[in-house]
Amino acid sequence: MTDLTLDITIHLAKIALIFFVVLTLAAYLVFAERRLLAWIQDRKGPNRVGPFGLLQPLADLIKLLTKEDFRPPQADKWLFYLAPAMAAIPAILTFAVIPFGAPVRLLGREVPLQVADLNVGLLFFMALSSIAVYGVALGGWASNSKYALLGSIRGLAQLISYELSMGLSLVPTVMLAGSLRLSEIVAAQKGVWFIVYQPLAFAIFLVSIAAECKRIPFDIPEAEGELVAGFHTEYSGMRFGLFFVGEYINIIVLGGLATTFFLGGWHGPLLPSFVWFVAKTLAFAFFFIWMRGTLPRLRYDQLMHLGWKVLTPLALVNILATGWWLMIRELR
Amino acid sequence: MEPAIFYILAAVTVIATLFAIAEKHAVHAIVYLVTSFFALSVIFFMLGAPVVAVFEVIIYAGAIMVLFLFVIMMLDLGHPERARLPGGRDWWPALVLGAVTLAAALTLFVSRGPAASAAGKAIGVKEFALALFGKYGVAVEVISLQLLFALVGALYLGKRRNDRGEGGRRLGEGQSLLREERHP
Amino acid sequence: MIVPYEHVLVLAGILFALGLVCVMVWRLNLIMLLIGIEIMLNATMLAFVGGAARWGMADGQVFSLVIMAMTSAEVSLALAMVVYLHRRKKTVEADEFSELKG
Amino acid sequence: MAPFTKPMPIFNDLKALATGLFVTWKHIFRRPVTVEYPDAKRTPYPRYRARIVLTRDPDGGERCVACYLCSAACPVDCISMEAAEGEGGRRYARWFRINFSRCIFCGLCAEACPTLAIQMTPDYEICERDVMELVYEKEDLLIDGCGKDPEYNFYRHAGIGVVNPRGGNPDEEPPVDVRGLMP
Incomplete structure (x- = not known):
């Protein structure tokens, strides 16, 4: 086996591992969300399929696959078929740049647990999250339904607005780490996690990612009760499933990124690095579910007010303060 | 490859x-x-x-x-x-202009031929940032001012004036657009 | 530099020509006109980036970034204008706005 | 609003958020109130309004006198019947039909029934795959017991039939001839 083949094999193995783990986690996140929400509401949740209901994701999958794949007759055919993929693919692509564990020794070589260590990793994530808008926008527009269109217009405005505060809240971490490479950002947090230096940036990032993955306090694009189901009103079967699973992959990915940027990535005592990363990511997922069980939905104007008049100026001030602080530390 | x-x-x-x-x-x-x-x-x-x-x-x-x-x-x-x-009369000037530009590009391609490419090195993030904020710092300032002006201009254009009949009724439309414009 | 600079320039030239054709052909539709301008600016950026790679200097990349920032300002203003015009006449066809024609 | 005269509202907001999160956190560990239905069944109260039955007298005869009052009271018109007269003027329903796919279990029929024949029972498990099986005929409705008021017997209170013709009873005027009033 030559070096090149070995390299390619290891890369493919990593990609396959990420696909398998992330998709399974996403499916089980749906289940965990239903159970946790049920407990919060003093119910029991799905517990009939398999022991403790653990086979529920499989049952959901079979149900979605066997449902009728309906397309509204007035819909724009190709965009209607394309939009769910556009929503799900950027979410899972982002995982390419996240380091999910310390480098391991495998077959006599150092293998970093990361698919691609781009030197612009952080910007890569920003780019993909700005691309994720298209799934929402085109899906809603192509359905040719008024609810879907309203949902997608709301989604467009929301995603673009919160992307800005999300990007700005990440600038201080870049300033502290001195690199856009995610592995170096993680390496810079070996001693002290960035959440200690940057609690404000962390709070802004947390709110922004909740808005980015359209979770409940910010689920204006799909507000049931106002817009039926928002931008995916007209979708059924596995196409709806793609939107759905994309949303949950997004939760995992954004939780992983929050871990990487603020909670020290895979650093942690005693346990293996991979376990630490998964545990921190799942803690974020749990927090999102918990928030969903607690908070009511914001109004559209409140959302815009929060994004543009509170989070973005705060993030800018935070960048300025971080700059001054770094300069003073440099001078001393 | x-x-x-x-x-x-x-x-x-x-x-x-x-x-x-x-x-x-x-x-x-x-x-x-x-x-x-x-x-x-x-x-x-x-x-x-x-x-x-x-x-x-x-x-x-x-x-x-x-x-x-x-x-x-x-x-x-x-x-x-x-x-x-677009009607037929719109096509001719467009095609002529496009053909001229295309011909210029192709002439360039044919006349010089594929020259030996200089081994340009990839430019890292750090080098790029130093050039952007050091050498061209003034340009960054100018661009930021331009963005500010664009913001103010878009705000002015998007504002619904109340002296025109239906003004103020469909407020949300203009407002949400304004919020978009700040992003780039 | 993976390919000769001339090839990059030819690609930029073709893109620029396409943008120009778009602007000329779709003179009536303001949206398509703006899209044509975007294509032309992209072609320019490609030429700049190719130059940066050819001579190994960051300046060309800086210029393409400046172009991008300029474009975003331009587009935001232009689209605000489109919304304003659409509000006045319920259309985005350029020929409808010829009131100042002598 | 003068600044610094009252505590910053953001702290109140954060406190409200934290309170809400704490409440839901407590509820995670609370015992669920769910009754897992097909496995665990709850006993309904005796006056629960579910499947409708026709009851019998203490003597074993049918209570229903086919007076149509239940049918008239029914807001969704799910009760229908045909009256018939037995020997001695004893009225009964030749057939009696309740369409349970329409019934809303409001209990107005039971309220209206003068003979306490139609009554509601706590039996709520009447689902069917085929909607036509929800149309209950008299044989399905009639039960052997006498339901909620075991002592009640309508005909013992009222007697069967009208003994004398109209106006023939002791303190009764003869019937008015409506045509005689016409000019």
């Missing part, structure tokens, strides 16, 4: 752009154009400009085209049957 990828991406870019400008449906045109920008961004990456490549996706595909999409969706312009197609 890398040149082959470059030519494939170049073909994708040109074909997608061609489809985009031949499409009478504005939303489809934007989707084609986003495809073209993606291919172009990979070309940028291969030309050793990762930052520009990523910003191409963030700003062009993720913000400007989304802004177009937003305006089209908001003003309900996505009806090709209502749009007026």
Whole structure:
């Protein structure tokens, strides 16, 4: 086996591992969300399929696959078929740049647990999250339904607005780490996690990612009760499933990124690095579910007010303060 | 192998752009154009400009085209049957001008021939940032001022004035647009 | 530099020509006109980036970034204008706005 | 609003958020109130309004006198019947039909029934795959017991039939001839 083949094999193995783990986690996140929400509401949740209901994701999958794949007759055919993929693919692509564990020794070589260590990793994530808008926008527009269109217009405005505060809240971490490479950002947090230096940036990032993955306090694009189901009103079967699973992959990915940027990535005592990363990511997922069980939905104007008049100026001030602080530390 | 990828991406870019400008449906045109920008961004990456490549996706595909999409969706312009197609007299000057530009490009290609390419090194993020904020610091300031002016201008244009009949009734439309404009 | 600079320039030239054709042909439709301008600016950026790669200097990349920032300002203003015009006449066809024609 | 005269509202907001999160956190560990239905069944109260039955007298005869009052009271018109007269003027329903796919279990029929024949029972498990099986005929409705008021017997209170013709009873005027009033 030559070096090149070995390299390619290891890369493919990593990609396959990420696909398998992330998709399974996403499916089980749906289940965990239903159970946790049920407990919060003093119910029991799905517990009939398999022991403790653990086979529920499989049952959901079979149900979605066997449902009728309906397309509204007035819909724009190709965009209607394309939009769910556009929503799900950027979410899972982002995982390419996240380091999910310390480098391991495998077959006599150092293998970093990361698919691609781009030197612009952080910007890569920003780019993909700005691309994720298209799934929402085109899906809603192509359905040719008024609810879907309203949902997608709301989604467009929301995603673009919160992307800005999300990007700005990440600038201080870049300033502290001195690199856009995610592995170096993680390496810079070996001693002290960035959440200690940057609690404000962390709070802004947390709110922004909740808005980015359209979770409940910010689920204006799909507000049931106002817009039926928002931008995916007209979708059924596995196409709806793609939107759905994309949303949950997004939760995992954004939780992983929050871990990487603020909670020290895979650093942690005693346990293996991979376990630490998964545990921190799942803690974020749990927090999102918990928030969903607690908070009511914001109004559209409140959302815009929060994004543009509170989070973005705060993030800018935070960048300025971080700059001054770094300069003073440099001078001393 | 890398040149082959470059030519494939170049073909994708040109074909997608061609489809985009031949499409009478504005939303489809934007989707084609986003495809073209993606291919172009990979070309940028291969030309050793990762930052520009990523910003191409963030700003062009993720913000400007989304802004177009937003305006089209908001003003309900996505009806090709209502749009007026360009007449025959519009085609001739366009084709002549395009042909002239194309001929100039091809002349360049033919006259010099593929010269030996200089081994340009890839430009890292740090070098790029030093050039941007050091050598061209004034340009950054000017651009930021320009963005501010654009913001104020868009705010002024988007404002509904109350002296025109229906003013103030459909407030949300103008407001949400304004909020979009600040993003790039 | 993976390919000769001339090839990059030819690609930029073709893109620029396509953008120009788009602007000329779709003179009536303001949206398509703006899209044509975007295509032309992209072609320019490609030429700049190719130059940066050819001579190994960051300046070309800086210029393409400046172009991008300029474009975003331009597009935001232009689209605000489109919304304003659409509000006045319920159309985005350029020929409808010829009131100042002598 | 003068600044610094009252505590910053953001702290109140954060406190409200934290309170809400704490409440839901407590509820995670609380015992669920769910009754897992097909496995665990709850006993309904005796006056629960579910499947409708026709009851019998203490003597074993049918209580229903086919007076149509239940049918008239029914807001969704799910009760229908045909009256018939037995020997001695004893009225009964030749057939009696309740369409349970329409019934809303409001209990107005039971309220209206003068003979306490139609009554509601706590039996709520009447689902069917085929909707036509929800149309209950008299044989399905009639039960052997006498339901909620075991002592009640309508005909023992009222007697069967009208003994004398109209106006023939002791303190009764003869019937008015409506045509005689006409000019």
